[in-house]
Amino acid sequence: xxxxxxxxxxxxxxxxxxxxxxxxxxxxxxxxxxxxxxxxxxxxxxxxxxxxxxxxxxxxxxxxxxxxxxxxxxxxxxxxxxxxxxxxxxxxxxxxxxxxxxxxxxxxxxxxxxxxxxxxxxxxxxxxxxxxxxxxxxxxxxxxxxxxxxxxxxxxxxxxxxxxxxxxxxxxxxxxxxxxxxxxxxxxxxxxxxxxxxxxxxxxxxxxxxxxxxxxxxxxxxxxxxxxxxxxxxxxxxxxxx
Amino acid sequence: xxxxxxxxxxxxxxxxxxxxxxxxxxxxxxxxxxxxxxxxxxxxxxxxxxxxxxxxxxxxxxxxxxxxxxxxxxxxxxxxxxxxxxxxxxxxxxxxxxxxxxxxxxxxxxxxxxxxxxxxxxxxxxxxxxxxxxxxxxxxxxxxxxxxxxxxxxxxxxxxxxxxxxxxxxxxxxxxxxxxxxxxxxxxxxxxxxxxxxxxxxxxxxxxxxxxxxxxxxxxxxxxxxxxxxxxxxxxxxxxxxxxxxxxxxx
Numbered sequence: 001x002x003x004x005x006x007x008x009x010x011x012x013x014x015x016x017x018x019x020x021x022x023x024x025x026x027x028x029x030x031x032x033x034x035x036x037x038x039x040x041x042x043x044x045x046x047x048x049x050x051x052x053x054x055x056x057x058x059x060x061x062x063x064x065x066x067x068x069x070x071x072x073x074x075x076x077x078x079x080x081x082x083x084x085x086x087x088x089x090x091x092x093x094x095x096x097x098x099x100x101x102x103x104x105x106x107x108x109x110x111x112x113x114x115x116x117x118x119x120x121x122x123x124x125x126x127x128x129x130x131x132x133x134x135x136x137x138x139x140x141x142x143x144x145x146x147x148x149x150x151x152x153x154x155x156x157x158x159x160x161x162x163x164x165x166x167x168x169x170x171x172x173x174x175x176x177x178x179x180x181x182x183x184x185x186x187x188x189x190x191x192x193x194x195x196x197x198x199x200x201x202x203x204x205x206x207x208x209x210x211x212x213x214x215x216x217x218x219x220x221x222x223x224x225x226x227x228x229x230x231x232x233x234x235x236x237x238x239x240x241x242x
Numbered sequence: 243x244x245x246x247x248x249x250x251x252x253x254x255x256x257x258x259x260x261x262x263x264x265x266x267x268x269x270x271x272x273x274x275x276x277x278x279x280x281x282x283x284x285x286x287x288x289x290x291x292x293x294x295x296x297x298x299x300x301x302x303x304x305x306x307x308x309x310x311x312x313x314x315x316x317x318x319x320x321x322x323x324x325x326x327x328x329x330x331x332x333x334x335x336x337x338x339x340x341x342x343x344x345x346x347x348x349x350x351x352x353x354x355x356x357x358x359x360x361x362x363x364x365x366x367x368x369x370x371x372x373x374x375x376x377x378x379x380x381x382x383x384x385x386x387x388x389x390x391x392x393x394x395x396x397x398x399x400x401x402x403x404x405x406x407x408x409x410x411x412x413x414x415x416x417x418x419x420x421x422x423x424x425x426x427x428x429x430x431x432x433x434x435x436x437x438x439x440x441x442x443x444x445x446x447x448x449x450x451x452x453x454x455x456x457x458x459x460x461x462x463x464x465x466x467x468x469x470x471x472x473x474x475x476x477x478x479x480x481x482x483x484x485x486x487x488x489x490x491x492x493x
Contacts, residue, residue: 113336116298117395121350121402122326131349135340 003186004193007174014170015197021084021166022153025091029152030145032096037103041133043125051100058097063155066090071162083164087156095152102144106137139216146209150202157198168194246310247271248406248437249295249328254304256290256461264290265461267304272406272439277432279448279469280441282458283484288441291458292408295439296328297321309405326354329399333411335391337383337398343370344379347398354402362401369397373427389420393427406437413444445488449473457481 004011039051058066070093071086081089110133118128160169171194179185249272256265265287272278280288293299295306297313306314313324337346347369348362357365370376373393378386386394392412399407409428413421425447432438432451442448448455448469455472457465457480465472465481476482 111334111336113332113334114338117330117332117336118338118350120296120298120325120330120332121398122322122354123350124322124353127353131353132338136338 003174003178004189007190010174011167011170011193014165014167017084017165017170018156018167021087021091021156021159021164024088025095025152025156026149028088028092029095029099029148032092033099033103036096036100037107038129038134040100040104041107051104055097055100055104058093059101061094063090063094064158064161066094067158067162083159083162086162087159087164091152091155094155095148098148099145102141102148103137105144106141107133109140110136142216143209143213146205146212150205150209153202153205154198167197245274247307248274248276248309249439250307250310251291251295252305252307254291254294254306255302256287256294256299257302263461265294268461268463270456270463272437274405274437275435276453277436277438277451278440278454278456279452280439280456280458281443281445281448281484282464285460286458287461288458289410290461292330292410292439292441295408296325296330298330326356326402327404328406328408329402329404330408331392331395331399331410331412334415335388335395337391337395339383342380342382343375343386343394346383346394347401350398351401351403356402365401366397369400370394372430373397387420388416389423392416392420392424396424396427396431400431406439407431409438409440409442411441411443413442443488445473457484459484 036051036054039047040055042048042051061069067087067090070090071081071083074081074086114132114136115128118132119125123132156166157168159166160172163169165173171190175185175187175190179187249270251268251270254265254268254270255263257263268287268291270278270291280291282288290299294301295308297306301314304314305312308324308328313320337343338349341349344363344366347366348359351357351362351365352359356362367376367379370379373396375390375393375397378390378394383391383394396412412428413424416424421444425444428438428440428447429451440447440452450469452469454466455469456463457472457476457478459480465476465478467477472481473485476485
């Protein structure tokens, strides 16, 4: 316990790096997700195909393999990425492939008459997207997206593998150094502390997600025409029972 | 006799992917101010025909003219211009659920630069007044009944000040008690001289409001004439069979 309190400044620094990595990854992931997700429903076939390739490639490669490949592969194409940058590229590509798929699903759930009626009113494709289609998917995709955020935050621990001194790596260093100096391994206590911190961060995010989901469900059923409301209520009940 | 028809198709053919022929050689002329009702069994190409008129479906061959100007094959800009001139009302209203009634109506005319937001809102209130929904201006779309939503959808199309209107089975998705209010709105529009092409199964509306009835079957115009001619003395066997089925169903 003393060791953890003593090491708090160091662990704090690691946690700051983790937060930097997570927040930049979430930010870039969101932007790229929308770009790739919108491309997936584009009028242009070439864009749609590129989007599918992007999504499939990055979703079908384990994130660890992606990370190692980016970090060790980048120098081969003349790029030298530090561990932080390599991790960021890797997390963003993986995260945005998954995010794009969520967004594409959101678009697919919009009835085709929405797009058609906007087009029939003489709206341009960009206006149709920005004013009619996008606003309709934002709420429905929110829970899935915060779920992705939670996984991405957990995944930042993988950056340890390429030597980024984020939270887990810092803890690792403390464990190794203390073991060498005292001959006793504090691994259980230190990693236990690390575990708790990750848990608290992601659990808070999950609580937020659950709260959002409930809010959305409520606002939707409130706006639903009376005829459809009972069906919705039946859907919700089993979920609440569990 | 009259000048150029407002809407015209010539030898219009439409084939869907997989070689399914939806329309073959459809010649249609709709004069300014005319109300044309298209009847026919499902799958006869009625909806496809009016969707070709504003470019929601790409035509395979033939021509589409609006206001005497060829619009097919001239790129997205020309189609957009056409859609500003010809309004469309869909079977399932397709109002934008994230916007209130007012914004549903004002969005497109504002974006197209036809009027300022204030002008558009004034126009929206005028149109909502005509269809009896003034008090719903700020209501969320989902709080309206189907019939109310469809009347708002008609207002939305009219706010563009179109020269003509296409109706694609506007009452087919409605509960029976709401059909009347939508038909009344359409009837009023017809009385005001709007050029209209209506795909519908409402025989009463066709009989009383249409200037001309067109009967389609298997992608072709089989018969056309005044409602009086068509309903009392159909000339073709296919039309007779169709009317026979409808009448038996109604009785």
